[in-house]
Amino acid sequence: MKKDYVVMTISVIAIIIALFALFRAPTGVAPIEKSTFDNILEKDEIMVCYMTWPPSVIKDPNTGKLSGFMIDIFEEVAKDADLKVKYTESTWGGFPADLNTGKCDAAIAGIYPTIGRSTSVSFTKPFFYAGNSGVVKAGETRFKTIEDLNKNGVKIAVIQGEYGHIYSQKYLPKAQLVVLEKGSDNTAPLVAASSGQADAGLIMSDVVSEYVKLHPEVKDLFAEQPYSTTPIAWATRQNDQELLNFLNNGIDYLKSVGFLDATAKKHSPAGWYGLKQEYVVLS
């Protein structure tokens, strides 16, 4: 009995010390005199976290080589500034922590800036809009529009925190959600529909478009028109305004010379939309 008390006491003391260290320690990255962007220019290198999401970020399973239009666009920005890019793989749940703990300076993929995420990281201006779609069984006739999914007894598979999840919570309250963990497997909601675990699976249009080509047991419910679109941007640490300005200027420049559209077209992501530049006569 006495030993148990000693063990408990030591454990509690250890936990208290750990918590004390946690709250005493500076949060986020250690204070540095130079800005992140100064350090990048000094080293001629920018550290970038990526999340795989073909066709925007593709990691060749055999060689590990990166490709995809987000990689092409980021490389172009870095090339014009004579910067080398050092890539680190991250996860959808972990990229804000990777940024805030200094593992990388920027995060790239088809990142959807939400208000919640904006409280922990900063986003560049959106430079694409990604369509959202979903699959149902090929022979399914009950569903024609997104509203048709908002019925009692309808099971919808979504990935936690992804747009389909946020949308379903807000606009499809009657449906029963099957919320899947956000790993690297972007097909999870679709395979849930394929295997009969859910009536429908929602995810971005590019994933749905590729999936239905290989899986005739399901069909793209919104092949002609995504049920909604979401802005896509890159992320940086919250206080890195100089880096954010640099990336925003890079995006603007590449848009103005047609590089963004050309690169996206090369990879032809289904359901992705660029921003059209409109000109009007001033006088």
Next chain:
Amino acid sequence: MVVYTWDFSVIFTYKEAILKGTLITLELTFFSIILGSILGMRLCLMKLSKNPILKYPAIAFIEVFQDLPLLILLIWLFYALPPLFGIHISAFLTALIGLSLNLGAFSAEIFRAGIISIPKGQRESSIALGLSKYQTMKDIILPQAKRVIIPPLTGRYIETIKLTSLASVIAVDELLHSGQNLISVSYRPLEVYTIIALLYLAIIVPLTLMLKKLEKSK
């Protein structure tokens, strides 16, 4: 009847990725077992020691790392160490440390159970015969304790192989994470998960049989 269109050809296209993932899983398992076992034995001896400076930290260490879920430990090590201590370690090393700490805590208790199962009289007799404490442990206690230690320890080792899949949450390119990356390119989730399951079985089943044989021979 649910109809799913199976096509395993993708596995052959990306066999290098699967092989690489398998090798990383084996590498992670091998080094975790080595480090975890060394740590476990040290902790066991510290806990058996009469010196309170050794004994009580070992008790607290074992308690904390047995109680902490490994998934939480891995995430914590990976994301909390840089802001707390300015330490940046790779995802692989983080997974190795986490798995070793977990195995160390559990194996310490297994070693301890084996050692205390040997009657005290044997230790006293060895000392009386002039053997040192080290010789007593190496030549008298441990050879007999093996019989008690090996079955649960092999179980823990096999559990460690399975636990390596948790390293996928911090993007270590082990079998599961390689598979998930392959799914994002091939859009063939069920085929990839099936192969991953078969590969885990291919690693674990022979190992289990081998360890059972080893158990019987002792």
